[in-house]
Amino acid sequence: MKVRVNIILKPSVLDPQGQAVANSLIGQGFNNIKNVRQGKILDIEFNSNEVDMNMINEMCEGFLTNPLVEDYAIEEINM
């Protein structure tokens, strides 16, 4: 089984990297840019075909994200 964890800063947290990307895009002439938020993606492959979602949430909340400033979403990827 393979899952994709999408991690993004919470809307209330300033994202200076996303802002820098947005400013650069606007500077390159892409004038229709309202906002950019930069996150990260982790693709995790498991040994077994069935994986307990609670365990994936535990990994995300205890290590892969800092719940103080980040939100995450899990999606299953078909191999």
Next chain:
Amino acid sequence: MKIGIVVFPGSNCDNDLFRAFEKQKLYKVIFLWHKDTDLPKDLDLCAIPGGFSFGDYLRTGAIASKSPIINSIIKFANSGRFVLGICNGFQILCETGLLPGILLRNTSTKFVCKNQILKVCNSNTSFSKLYNENEEVNFPIAHHDGNYFVNNETKKMIYDNNQIAFKYHKNNPNGSVDNIAGIYSQNHRILGLMPHPERRVSSEIGLDGERLFRSLNI
């Protein structure tokens, strides 16, 4: 007093911190390895140095905060003993939950490396009692992720409990909430700060950091 400096892969201020303590001729200083599972029984202070542990991968301090030695450090801290985290050490202490908040990317998005004036916000702790209240000190800063962030509820708590250790003075180099540069735990025995007092312990370049390393023995 016995001081242990924890070394992670990517630590790079461990030797500076070792010398800053040793130079005072007050302490027995040893290095500890991040894979150690137990701390020496007679240890009085555990210090986590600056650097880029595990390449700052995932989040600064996140991977180090799950190292084998960390459970022992948490128990050590919870038994009321001293813990000091400087720069990456501060980031690691936040990730372990021993200190509230998190260090985010500087709002400038740039690595900042310069001398910085700080204000001593609490001169009544074991780390700060040789400084005067509101004294201005010059400690260098060198970081990419020093933007201290904490939610309003926790911020109120750290103010109510006098947990602010240092604030950036005259300018804010990284976007930190309320110019916060360093904080204490509730019992004021854990200190985390982004600036580097261990780089100000010689008469050639300045001695502002020295009292922090001397005060623990008094």
